[in-house]
Amino acid sequence: MSRRLSEVIRDRVKTLRLPRYKLVCTVLIGQNSGQALQHASRCLLDADNDGFASASYENSSLFASATVYAIYYD
Numbered sequence: 001m002s003r004r005l006s007e008v009i010r011d012r013v014k015t016l017r018l019p020r021y022k023l024v025c026t027v028l029i030g031q032n033s034g035q036a037l038q039h040a041s042r043c044l045l046d047a048d049n050d051g052f053a054s055a056s057y058e059n060s061s062l063f064a065s066a067t068v069y070a071i072y073y074d
Helices: 002-014
Strands: 021-031 051-058 062-072
Touching: 002 021, 002 062
Parallel strands: none
Antiparallel strands: 021 062, 051 062
């Protein structure tokens, strides 16, 4: 499911037709059973050209977190 969601998100972002950008999409899905979870990622970004967007979802049985990185390249 994570892989499929990642592909769907990436394909929808591609419709924006951002020239010269490499897109990287990550999705994390897990069971929500009252446990604690910390998720971290690091990426070397150029503050003038690169960017990212992140969103999360939670209900009584699961949680999901998605991040898209847009990295400019020459």
